[in-house]
Each structure stands twice: as structure tokens, then as C-alpha cells.
Amino acid sequence: xxxxxxxxxxxxxxxxxxxxxxxxxxxxxxxxxxxxxxxxxxxxxxxxxxxxxxxxxxxxxxxxxxxxxxxxxxxxxxxxxxxxxxxxxxxxxxxxxxxxxxxxxxxxxxxxxxxxxxxxxxxxxxxxxxxx
Amino acid sequence: xxxxxxxxxxxxxxxxxxxxxxxxxxxxxxxxxxxxxxxxxxxxxxxxxxxxxxxxxxxxxxxxxxxxxxxxxxxxxxxxxxxxxxxxxxxxxxxxxxxxxxxxxxxxxxxxxxxxxxxxxxxxxxxxxxxx
Amino acid sequence: xxxxxxxxxxxxxxxxxxxxxxxxxxxxxxxxxxxxxxxxxxxxxxxxxxxxxxxxxxxxxxxxxxxxxxxxxxxxxxxxxxxxxxxxxxxxxxxxxxxxxxxxxxxxxxxxxxxxxxxxxxxxxxxxxxxx
Amino acid sequence: xxxxxxxxxxxxxxxxxxxxxxxxxxxxxxxxxxxxxxxxxxxxxxxxxxxxxxxxxxxxxxxxxxxxxxxxxxxxxxxxxxxxxxxxxxxxxxxxxxxxxxxxxxxxxxxxxxxxxxxxxxxxxxxxxxxx
Numbered sequence: 001x002x003x004x005x006x007x008x009x010x011x012x013x014x015x016x017x018x019x020x021x022x023x024x025x026x027x028x029x030x031x032x033x034x035x036x037x038x039x040x041x042x043x044x045x046x047x048x049x050x051x052x053x054x055x056x057x058x059x060x061x062x063x064x065x066x067x068x069x070x071x072x073x074x075x076x077x078x079x080x081x082x083x084x085x086x087x088x089x090x091x092x093x094x095x096x097x098x099x100x101x102x103x104x105x106x107x108x109x110x111x112x113x114x115x116x117x118x119x120x121x122x123x124x125x126x127x128x129x130x131x132x
Numbered sequence: 133x134x135x136x137x138x139x140x141x142x143x144x145x146x147x148x149x150x151x152x153x154x155x156x157x158x159x160x161x162x163x164x165x166x167x168x169x170x171x172x173x174x175x176x177x178x179x180x181x182x183x184x185x186x187x188x189x190x191x192x193x194x195x196x197x198x199x200x201x202x203x204x205x206x207x208x209x210x211x212x213x214x215x216x217x218x219x220x221x222x223x224x225x226x227x228x229x230x231x232x233x234x235x236x237x238x239x240x241x242x243x244x245x246x247x248x249x250x251x252x253x254x255x256x257x258x259x260x261x262x263x264x
Numbered sequence: 265x266x267x268x269x270x271x272x273x274x275x276x277x278x279x280x281x282x283x284x285x286x287x288x289x290x291x292x293x294x295x296x297x298x299x300x301x302x303x304x305x306x307x308x309x310x311x312x313x314x315x316x317x318x319x320x321x322x323x324x325x326x327x328x329x330x331x332x333x334x335x336x337x338x339x340x341x342x343x344x345x346x347x348x349x350x351x352x353x354x355x356x357x358x359x360x361x362x363x364x365x366x367x368x369x370x371x372x373x374x375x376x377x378x379x380x381x382x383x384x385x386x387x388x389x390x391x392x393x394x395x396x
Numbered sequence: 397x398x399x400x401x402x403x404x405x406x407x408x409x410x411x412x413x414x415x416x417x418x419x420x421x422x423x424x425x426x427x428x429x430x431x432x433x434x435x436x437x438x439x440x441x442x443x444x445x446x447x448x449x450x451x452x453x454x455x456x457x458x459x460x461x462x463x464x465x466x467x468x469x470x471x472x473x474x475x476x477x478x479x480x481x482x483x484x485x486x487x488x489x490x491x492x493x494x495x496x497x498x499x500x501x502x503x504x505x506x507x508x509x510x511x512x513x514x515x516x517x518x519x520x521x522x523x524x525x526x527x528x
Contacts, residue, residue: 012431012441013154013424017147017202017313023321024145024291028409031288035408035467045408046467049281057287061325070149071431071442144299144309145292149445155453156427159420160277167276167335177276178335181413189419193457203299203310277418281411281466288409334413 003079003093004037010072020067027060030092030107033078037090041129053120055088055109062105066096073097080132086111086119088130135211135225136169142204152199159192162224162239165210169222173261185252187220187241194237198228205229212264218243218251220262267343267357268301274336284331291324294356294371297342301354305393317384319352319373326369330360337361344396350375350383352394399475399489400433406468416463423456426488426503429474433486437525449516451484451505458501462492469493476528482507482515484526 008029016022038045048055068074074094081091087110094103111120122130140161148154170177180187200206206226213223219242226235243252254262272293280286302309312319332338338358345355351374358367375384386394404425412418434441444451464470470490477487483506490499507516518526 009428009431011424012148012427013156015149016144017149017151018318018320019149022145023324024288024295027288027291028407031408032405035405039467044467054282056282057328059325059327060287061323063323064321071435071440141296141299143292144295150450150452155456156420156423159423160275163276163420164273167273171335176335186414188414189460191457191459192419193455195455196453203303203308276412277420279413280408281413281415283413286409 003077004033004040005075005077006033006036007073007075008032010068010070010074012070015070018067020069023062023064026062026064026094026103026105027107029074029076029094030060030062030078030090030105033076033092034090034107037078038129043126043129048126052113053123053126054112054114054117056112057107058087058110059108060105061107062103064103066100066102068094068096068102074102080130081106083122083127083130083132085121088122135209136165136172137207137209138165138168139205139207140164142200142202142206144202147202150199152201155194155196158194158196158226158235158237159239161206161208161226162192162194162210162222162237165208165224166222166239169210170261175258175261180258184245185255185258186244186246186249188244189239190219190242191240192237193239194235196235198232198234200226200228200234206234212262213238215254215259215262215264217253220254267341268297268304269339269341270297270300271337271339272296274332274334274338276334279334282331284333287326287328290326290328290358290367290369291371293338293340293358294324294326294342294354294369297340297356298354298371301342302393307390307393312390316377317387317390318376318378318381320376321371322351322374323372324369325371326367328367330364330366332358332360332366338366344394345370347386347391347394347396349385352386399473400429400436401471401473402429402432403469403471404428406464406466406470408466411466414463416465419458419460422458422460422490422499422501423503425470425472425490426456426458426474426486426501429472429488430486430503433474434525439522439525444522448509449519449522450508450510450513452508453503454483454506455504456501457503458499460499462496462498464490464492464498470498476526477502479518479523479526479528481517484518
């Protein structure tokens with residue numbers, strides 16, 4: 001499985017009073033990594049929605065191993081874990097600058113015609129771009 | 133000027149590593165207070181958008197006097213500070229349980245036909261509901 | 265298993281351009297429900313931290329069944345799914361006003377002396393309060 | 397006044413149902429720009445807090461001219477607008493890829509020994525780094 005990685009700095013607003021990145025921000029980082037993966041494969045997600053395809057999130061899972069801190073440079077690796085005709089699963093690994101694993105997770109999605117819309121089959125170019 | 137107040141508890145996710153509610157969350161509280169004001173006056177904001185009216189934010193200002201902390205019960209008072217044919221200004225006062233002022237601010241808005249759309253004149257019922 | 269429920273309105277800031285509550289906001293709602301459960305059982309979480317006990321999140325899982333929309337009144341039911349000497353699992357069910365299930369999830373936690381600190385055994389009063 | 401700029405992509409989670417970046421996210425972008433300015437001048441803000449200096453926000457103002465959209469690359473220019481012995485004002489300009497102004501704002505700060513603590517005079521190296 002070929003993965004793709006983005007780097008980002010933990011924002012002050014993303015910390016909580018425990019002094020670490022709040023756990024609810026990881027799904028946002030996952031989403032950002034997914035966005036960059038789609039762009040890198042030639043099909044920016046914004047163009048999906050313009051064509052009427054919405055990739056709805058049906059499940060999120062995240063395991064937290066070590067905290068991320070303000071201003072820390074973290075890397076989010078994303079890979080397509082599985083691809084079906086109308087659904088896709090992405091997996092994520094969040095690492096610190098030394099490569100140590102901070103968190104790992106996955107998100108499940110279905111393709112629909114619009115939010116609340118009918119499930120759609122991935123058109124060939126999107127299926128090709130997501131091939132694991 | 134008749135004001136209206138909503139109470140809310142500071143969420144853990146809203147704190148930052150300084151141990152207080154992050155400053156960017158106050159505009160979100162302002163928005164919630166505005167929503168409840170509209171509902172209390174009989175015109176929930178969701179119905180505005182269904183009718184094609186969008187109340188775009190053109191300016192936000194907030195002054196922070198004392199910090200709000202996790203789980204603290206804060207009250208957000210909102211009032212219509214000024215109303216013109218196509219624009220409205222709301223003012224806000226955030227207080228703790230003893231009534232002490234934590235922050236005060238204001239938001240400026242114009243009514244448009246949709247985001248990026250043309251300015252609109254408030255229809256009579258909305259103008260009436262917003263009368264200061 | 266005795267559950268506990270809190271009601272909240274979806275904030276405008278919590279929506280995304282799909283027109284629904286963004287998926288990353290559900291863990292924040294879960295946290296709010298947990299906070300209220302602790303308060304209802306006589307041990308507000310703020311008092312835990314004052315005593316030096318931090319309930320760190322080690323895993324979050326959420327399944328999304330139907331979207332929640334701006335201004336919708338949703339109910340978050342929370343229950344203690346399992347309790348061990350130093351760890352606890354909470355389960356959540358998010359419902360709309362008619363009781364229909366919008367999402368369900370769970371969060372796993374360990375008790376530590378502080379963020380990054382050593383795992384602790386729940387003191388008797390907290391263990392009692394969390395008894396499923 | 398010498399300014400400094402950071403680029404960032406609008407996150408999907410930062411949009412709202414109007415299809416644009418929510419107004420409350422701009423103060424978060426301002427903060428990120430401030431962080432990068434401090435780093436570029438050799439005194440990362442994380443090191444301030446380690447030394448016991450906290451730069452508290454006392455006021456935020458933002459004017460919104462044009463919306464920012466999902467995945468858009470925006471540039472946040474930040475400059476020190478004024479510096480006093482214990483207070484500083486930063487100004488911000490948010491631009492799109494063609495340089496068009498989307499928003500402008502400012503944040504006011506005082507230096508304190510810790511959140512809720514006593515105002516402090518900027519130590520020489522921080523004053524030097526912030527010189528407008």
C-alpha cells in the first residue's frame with residue numbers, strides 16, 4: 001500500500017487545558033491529509049463536489065498513543081486501506097519529527113450524489129486515483 | 133435596548149493550554165446567542181436561509197476582560213445595537229455566574245440573497261423581529 | 265446499564281459546506297455528555313483535575329448514520345460501558361427529536377496523574393460514581 | 397513596517413453551510429501567523445511560555461471583505477502594528493492567490509506572568525524581536 005504524508009504544526013487553538021492537542025482535532029488532520037492525497041493523485045476533492053460527488057464519512061476511529069503538543073511538527077500519513085465500488089476506507093498514522101507514532105486511525109466513507117443522497121459508484125477516474 | 137441572554141457551559145474542547153477558553157470561541161458563542169435571539173423573536177435563522185436570506189458577517193470585534201474557564205457557566209447577552217435597511221449590528225456581553233463582565237463584543241452583518249450574493253433589504257417581518 | 269442524556273442545539277459553526285454537522289464535532293459532544301454525566305453523579309470533572317486526576321482519551325470511535333443539521337436539537341445519551349481499576353469506556357448514542365439514531369460511538373480512557381503521567385487507580389469515590 | 401506572511405489551505409472542517417470559511421476561524425489563522433512570525437524572528441512562542449511569559453489576547457477585530465473557500469490557498473500577512481513596554485498590537489491581511497484582500501484584522505495583547513497573572517515588561521530579546 002503506497003502512502004502519502006502531509007506535515008502540519010499543532011496550532012495553539014488546537015490545544016486544551018491538559019497542554020496537548022485535543023483529541024477531536026485528529027479527524028480534522030485526517031481530513032486534511034485525505035485532501036492532499038486526492039490533490040496529489042490529480043483529483044482535488046473540491047472537483048469531486050463540483051461534479052456532484054460527495055464523500056460522506058460513515059465511521060471514524062482513532063487510537064491515541066502519545067500526545068502532540070503546541071507548535072510540534074507532526075506528519076500525517078494517509079493510505080487507501082480498501083476500495084469498493086461505492087465505499088472507501090482510509091488509514092492514518094500520525095508521527096512526530098523522530099518518526100515515533102503518536103496516533104493511528106481510519107475513516108470509512110461512502111460516495112453519494114449529495115449529502116443525504118443516494119450511494120454512487122466511483123466514476124473510473126476517481127476509482128483509479130484511489131486504487132490502494 | 134432590550135437584550136436577550138443565553139447560558140452555556142465552557143466545553144473542555146474550547147479551552148487551550150493557558151487553561152482558559154480560547155479567544156476564537158467567543159464569536160461562536162456570539163453566533164449561538166444570535167440564533168437564540170432570532171428564535172425567541174419568532175424567526176429562527178434556519179428559516180431565513182430557507183427563504184433565501186443569508187446574514188453574512190462583515191465584522192467581528194471582541195474585548196476580553198477576564199478569562200472563562202472549563203465548565204464555567206457563562207451568560208451571553210445579545211442585543212440589536214443598530215438596524216438599517218440592509219445591515220444590522222449586534223452587541224454582546226459575556227458574564228460569569230455572579231454577573232461579572234468577562235468579555236464584550238459586536239458583530240456587523242449584511243443581508244444577502246446568498247453567500248456572495250447581492251445585498252437585500254430586510255423583509256418586513258425580519259426587520260420587525262430585529263427592531264432594537 | 266443506566267444512561268444519562270444531554271440535549272444540545274447544533275451550532276452554525278459546527279456545520280460544513282455539505283450542510284450538516286461536521287463529523288469532528290461529535291467527539292466534542294461526547295465530551296460534553298461525559299462532563300454532564302460526571303456532574304450528575306456528584307463528581308464534576310473539573311474537581312478530578314483539581315485533585316490531580318486526568319482522564320486521558322486513548323481511543324475514539326464514531327459511526328454516523330444520519331446527518332445532524334444546524335439548529336437541530338440533538339440528544340446525546342452517555343453510559344459507562346465498562347470500568348476497570350484504571351480505565352473506563354463510555355458509549356454514546358446521538359438521537360434527533362423523534363428519537364431516531366443519528367450516530368453512535370465510544371471513547372476509551374485511562375486515568376493518569378497528569379497528562380503524560382503514570383496510570384492511576386480510580387479512587388473509591390470516582391469508581392463508585394462511574395459504576396456502570 | 398516589515399510584514400511576514402504564511403500560506404495555508406482552507407480546511408473542509410473550517411467551512412460552514414454557507415459554503416465558505418466560517419468567520420471564527422480567522423482569529424485562529426491570525427494566531428498561526430503570529431506563531432510563525434515569532435519563530436521567524438528567532439523566539440518561537442513556545443519558548444516564551446517555557447520562560448513564564450504568556451501573551452494574552454485582550455482584543456480581536458476582523459473585517460471580512462470576500463469569502464475564503466474550501467481548499468483555497470490563502471496568505472496571512474502579519475505585522476507588529478505597535479509595541480509598548482507591556483503590550484503589543486498585531487495587524488493582519490488575508491489575501492487570496494491573486495493578492496486580493498479577503499479580510500483584515502488586528503489583535504491586542506498584554507504580556508503576563510501567566511494566565512490571570514500580573515502584566516510584565518517585555519524582556520529585551522522579546523522586545524527586540526517584536527520591534528515593528
